[in-house]
Amino acid sequence: MSRLIIISNRVSTPSPSGGAQGGLAVALQAALREYRGLWFGWSGETTETFTGHINFQREAGVTTATVDLEEQDVDEYYNGYANRTLWPLFHYRIDIAEYERGFAGGYQRVNDRFADTVLPLIEPDDMVWVQDYHMFPLGEALRGRGVKNRIGFFLHIPWPPRRLLATLPEAAELTRTMFAYDVVGFHTDEWLESFRDFAVHELGAVEEQPGVLRLDGRCVRLVTAPIGIDTAAFVDASRSTQARLSYRRMRDSADGRDMIVGVDRLDYSKGLEERFLGYERFLQEHPEERKEVFLLQIAPPSRGSVESYQRIRTSLEALAGRINGAYADVDWVPIRYVNQGYPRDVLAGIYRAARIGLVTPLRDGMNLVAKEYVAAQDPEDPGVLLLSRFAGAAAQMEVGAVLVNPYSAEEMSDAIMLALKMPREERITRWRALMDNVAKEDVLWWRQCFTDALEAVEA
Ligand code: GDG
Numbered sequence: 187m188s189r190l191i192i193i194s195n196r197v198s199t200p201s202p203s204g205g206a207q208g209g210l211a212v213a214l215q216a217a218l219r220e221y222r223g224l225w226f227g228w229s230g231e232t233t234e235t236f237t238g239h240i241n242f243q244r245e246a247g248v249t250t251a252t253v254d255l256e257e258q259d260v261d262e263y264y265n266g267y268a269n270r271t272l273w274p275l276f277h278y279r280i281d282i283a284e285y286e287r288g289f290a291g292g293y294q295r296v297n298d299r300f301a302d303t304v305l306p307l308i309e310p311d312d313m314v315w316v317q318d319y320h321m322f323p324l325g326e327a328l329r330g331r332g333v334k335n336r337i338g339f340f341l342h343i344p345w346p347p348r349r350l351l352a353t354l355p356e357a358a359e360l361t362r363t364m365f366a367y368d369v370v371g372f373h374t375d376e377w378l379e380s381f382r383d384f385a386v387h388e389l390g391a392v393e394e395q396p397g398v399l400r401l402d403g404r405c406v407r408l409v410t411a412p413i414g415i416d417t418a419a420f421v422d423a424s425r426s427t428q429a430r431l432s433y434r435r436m437r438d439s440a441d442g443r444d445m446i447v448g449v450d451r452l453d454y455s456k457g458l459e460e461r462f463l464g465y466e467r468f469l470q471e472h473p474e475e476r477k478e479v480f481l482l483q484i485a486p487p488s489r490g491s492v493e494s495y496q497r498i499r500t501s502l503e504a505l506a507g508r509i510n511g512a513y514a515d516v517d518w519v520p521i522r523y524v525n526q527g528y529p530r531d532v533l534a535g536i537y538r539a540a541r542i543g544l545v546t547p548l549r550d551g552m553n554l555v556a557k558e559y560v561a562a563q564d565p566e567d568p569g570v571l572l573l574s575r576f577a578g579a580a581a582q583m584e585v586g587a588v589l590v591n592p593y594s595a596e597e598m599s600d601a602i603m604l605a606l607k608m609p610r611e612e613r614i615t616r617w618r619a620l621m622d623n624v625a626k627e628d629v630l631w632w633r634q635c636f637t638d639a640l641e642a643v644e645a
Contacts, residue, residue, distance in 0.1 A: 188336075190221035190637070191308055193300065193324060194317035195264070197227040200246035212416050213629040215248045217637060223312065224249040226304045228264075232257045238303045253303050255296065262292020268320045269492050271354070276319060276343045277455040277549040280353050282494050290356050294323060301327035308333060313640050316367070318342045325366035338369040338640040340411070343551040344578065345377040348384045361385055365404040368643040371411045371636050373552045373578040378408050407643070411635040412582055414628040415557045424534035424562040432528075432535030436482075440539070443518075444606055446481045447540035449533065449555050450547075451488040452525070454498045457548040457574065457592040458485060462505050462521065464546070464590075464598025469513055469520060471599050477518045479606065481544070482536070486527035499525075537562035542605045543571045545579070546592040552578040556587070560620045568617035570605035572598075582627065586620035 198211035207215075218225060229241060229252035236256050243250045255263070266289035275283040301324060308314065308328075314337040316324050325337045351357045361384050364370055372378040382399065385391035391401040398407050423429060436445060446465070450456040465481050485502070489495045506523040513520045528536070537543065543559035556571060556579040563569055573580055573587040580589055590601045 188221065188641070189223035189309065189312045190217055191223050191304070191312050191314045192218065192225045192317065193304060193314065193321060194225070194227050195268070195320035196230060197225045197250045197252055199243055199250050200248050210413070210629065212419065213633040215246075216630065217633050218249070219247045221313070221637075224251050224307065226251045226300075226307065228252065229254050231255075232260055236299060238299065240303060240307075251304075251307065253299075255299075259292060259296050259299070262289050263296035264320070265489075265491055267293035269489055270494070272319045273343070273455075274494070275350065275354055276346050278344075278346055278350060279454065280350055282454075283353070285353075285355055287355075297321060297323045297327050300324055301331055304328075305331050305333070308335060310335070313338070313637070315340070315636070315640065322360055323363045326363040329366045336368050336640055336643045337366065338371065338636060339364065339367040340371040340636060341377065341551070342373070342413070344374075344549055345372060345380045345384075347380050348387060351380075351384055352388065357384070358388060362389060362401065365391075365399075365401045365406050367406055369407045369409060369636070369639045371409045371639070373410070373412045374581045375410050376581070377551070377578070378410050382408065407639065409635070409639045411632055411639075412578065412627060413552050413554070413632045414624065414630075415554050415561060416630070417557075417561050417625050417628040420530075420534065420558055420561040423531045424538055426531045426534070428529065428531035429535035429538065429562075432532040433539045434535075436536055436539035440480070443477070444479045444541040445539055446479060446542040446544050446602065447536060447559070448481065448483040448485075448544045448546075449537075449558075450483075450485055452485040452495065452499055452502070453488060454494060455547055455549055456485075457546045458483065458498070458502055459505055460548065460592045460595070461544060461546045461598070462502070462509060464592070464595045465521070465544075465602065466509050466513075467595035468599040468602045469509075472603060475603070475606070476513060476520070477515065479541075479602075480518070480520055480522060482522045482524070482540070484524050484526075484528065484533075484536070487525055534558070534562045538564060538569075541569045542602065543569060544602075545572065545577065546574040546590060546598065547577050548574070548592055550574070550577040550579070554579075556583060557624045560586075560617065560624050563617055563621075565614070565617070565621075567610065568613050570608055570613055570616065571620060572601050572605055582623050583620055586616040586618075586623075 231254045233254035270284045391399045545556040571587040
């Protein structure tokens with residue numbers, strides 16, 4: 187049986203205590219136990235001069251291999267090209283995407299360094315699985331070093347429409363490098379179609395058979411594989427003692443009011459400002475509902491060294507302050523805005539206590555919070571998921587969720603009202619449809635879809 191080598195920006199080591207981890211980490215670790223192999227990436231640490239020294243760790247049957255990067259690498263590759271160029275562009279924000287040759291150069295350099303470092307670890311029959319937008323050119327860098335193995339790539343964020351991507355100076359080159367992979371996976375057909383559109387119309391790729399593109403003698407198979415959560419573990423988490431305690435704490439502090447919950451990394455793609463404005467609209471349009479509800483927004487900060495993240499943080503604080511200032515009373519605050527993270531079990535209890543899960547990104551590859559919210563509900567009295575039609579998750583969840591356009595405060599306000607008044611039978615019917623999907627297409631299913639496609643490639 188082939189081994190599996192996973193390569194991503196950061197790796198996740200199983201915690202020795204067996205503590206809770208993200209679903210993606212759990213699924214990839216399970217894959218590594220099944221196939222043996224290892225998980226390679228950046229340690230998160232910096233060093234004066236790049237040496238390529240690999241730090242191996244083995245924990246709970248999973249081997250990880252990490253390297254330190256130079257400070258300049260981190261500035262140009264991680265904070266620069268990955269988070270100031272590609273992330274905004276791939277979330278349709280060309281207005282804040284920064285195009286600098288220094289970033290592009292640093293990005294390529296780090297990908298070359300990864301390729302040099304991981305090369306000696308790859309054995310002839312191994313399958314290689316590269317994760318996400320930090321590593322687009324890694325496959326090509328490996329091919330250039332003589333790697334003939336099966337190599338797959340999965341993109342966790344959207345692939346932008348052709349005319350947006352065309353604004354990136356390296357767009358053609360970057361897309362061309364994707365043909366070094368044997369399989370490229372996306373969360374939705376929409377992202378896959380955007381890739382195909384660019385490859386065919388800008389690069390002249392040819393669709394050799396359905397789902398297979400050829401360019402310059404190399405073929406790549408495109409697959410749609412929507413990621414899920416570790417549903418069984420999340421359902422267990424929602425029944426844990428911690429979850430029960432946090433559920434009780436929220437119900438008590440809600441004091442009979444309906445809670446609306448949002449949980450997001452503090453990121454401009456998550457549509458938090460628009461969410462607050464939509465909720466404000468609801469408060470304006472329905473004065474009789476004001477003291478009957480409140481919004482709990484949990485938003486742990488991320489990527490704080492990137493300026494656009496500092497800006498969104500400041501403007502959200504101002505907006506929450508303004509709305510609370512305008513509507514709060516001595517015994518009621520409309521928005522509880524919290525900038526810290528919580529353990530998964532606690533989060534599960536919070537989800538369960540919320541009548542509405544408000545998940546309204548402006549653009550999102552998938553969005554796992556939508557699925558976690560569903561998994562945490564009480565089947566006898568579930569809450570309602572309000573979901574942005576621009577989240578990848580909308581493709582799987584359109585039947586049970588109330589879909590909204592996050593750019594429209596009016597639509598958001600109407601949807602909140604609809605959800606608050608929704609009869610229990612309808613909530614149950616919708617939840618069942620959602621839960622069927624969340625249970626069936628979980629993160630283990632996702633992983634299997636991808637590794638099956640990669641294994642099917644002729645060695
Ligand atoms: C990328 C894509 C795609 C958040 N706050 C807390 C906490 N979280 C956890 C959530 C959830 C995860 O973080 C966020 O997942 P998302 O899917 O929403 O978003 P990204 O981080 O942007 O991830 C995305 C994903 O990759 C997978 O492919 O779905 O579209 O952008 O699991 O629960 N977890 C805990 N406490 C918190 O306060 N424990």
